[in-house]
């Protein structure tokens with residue numbers, strides 16, 4: 026058995042600081058309060074409900090992940106947030122209509138006590154939003170200092186032992202990685218000069234990382250997958266990971282596409298469309314924000330069904346993704362996938378998927394798992410990109426020169442093997458020949 030990692034204990038309170046007090050984050054917060062009150066189960070959360078096999082199959086050791094690794098306990102979490110609207114978490118829950126009164130009334134006071142701090146906001150990065158509470162300062166560098174002060178105060182006032190930041194804000198307009206994002210010096214200079222290429226999410230991320238606070242990105246914005254912020258995270262020995270929660274249609278894609286590849290079935294085309302009526306849908310209705318989302322969604326199939334490696338199977342296919350804002354549906358998104366595949370001798374077949382999902386109900390447990398795993402990573406002394414958390418992200422970050430692993434099942438193995446590695450358990454290869462060798466003895 027390996028030695029494992031020297032993990033610092035999860036003692037004291039863990040503050041989860043969230044830019045964006047919207048549908049996803051309030052569903053996460055309310056859900057945690059409800060679960061603690063015995064008013065529901067953390068369904069969909071791998072850290073809370075998932076199990077991990079240890080040792081050989083014959084040993085029958087299969088503990089809950091949360092009993093195996095020292096994760097923060099839900100009762101030790103304190104939530105904080107920034108937003109532009111000024112509504113408390115209860116008001117956001119009522120407006121977004123994700124959870125019913127039976128899940129809101131018993132925890133109303135706790136939700137009302139969560140009021141957002143004034144946001145760092147830039148209308149050039151996010152249209153379709155009414156701004157009521159935003160910070161103002163002479164430069165973006167000064168905004169960083171204001172966010173750092175918020176972080177410091179939150180930690181002190183809430184008696185937190187540890188913090189992490191989880192971006193649940195709206196999707197920012199598409200930002201290509203440019204020179205000002207390439208080194209720490211260039212980024213700092215750009216902030217001091219109010220360079221328009223520095224987005225609000227980068228300001229939060231810089232403030233978090235330079236305060237020693239891990240940062241995870243639930244949206245597809247560039248943010249911490251810029252060389253400058255990766256370098257900063259490595260220098261400050263802080264864990265970072267992104268980007269974009271893997272839920273809904275992309276979750277389905279990363280389940281189905283690896284299956285097609287595993288069986289060498291070919292692909293002629295994959296057309297995906299969604300109707301979505303929540304505020305996220307409204308923001309994504311803007312072409313700038315949609316472009317960011319589209320890039321994140323398209324890359325999934327391109328990596329799994331890689332035409333260069335498999336030209337006869339995936340050398341030439343159409344892949345289209347559409348998101349339509351359709352208010353009557355609210356948070357209850359409907360996704361359609363039409364998949365044109367081909368089999369033996371090239372004969373065509375079709376798969377149709379109609380997923381009637383609930384966006385925030387799928388995202389909240391993923392957000393919780395990311396937060397708890399990032400806190401674990403930081404206590405393990407892991408810093409920089411946390412590739413082992415790819416399992417939770419639509420567009421997982423990787424070190425330069427590596428391709429991202431999108432296959433959900435490879436990601437799951439990577440996640441669980443990392444947990445085994447942390448705790449000094451044997452990694453599981455699924456070879457299994459030893460069971461049969463025993464029969465010959």
Ligand SMILES: NC(=O)c1ccc[n+]([C@@H]2O[C@H](COP(=O)([O-])OP(=O)(O)OC[C@H]3O[C@@H](n4cnc5c(N)ncnc54)[C@H](O)[C@@H]3O)[C@@H](O)[C@H]2O)c1
Nearest residue numbers: 045047048049108144194195196244270272304305384388
């Ligand atoms: N729901 C899902 O399944 C899912 C999946 C993947 C990614 N996401 C992403 O998660 C994010 C949150 O989704 P949601 O449904 O909660 O959206 P939402 O619109 O309900 O909430 C986003 C909130 O962010 C706030 N905001 C925008 N810019 C901000 C800033 N600079 N600082 C602070 N707050 C800011 C908005 O005012 C809004 O209240 C979106 O980017 C979405 O694309 C969601």
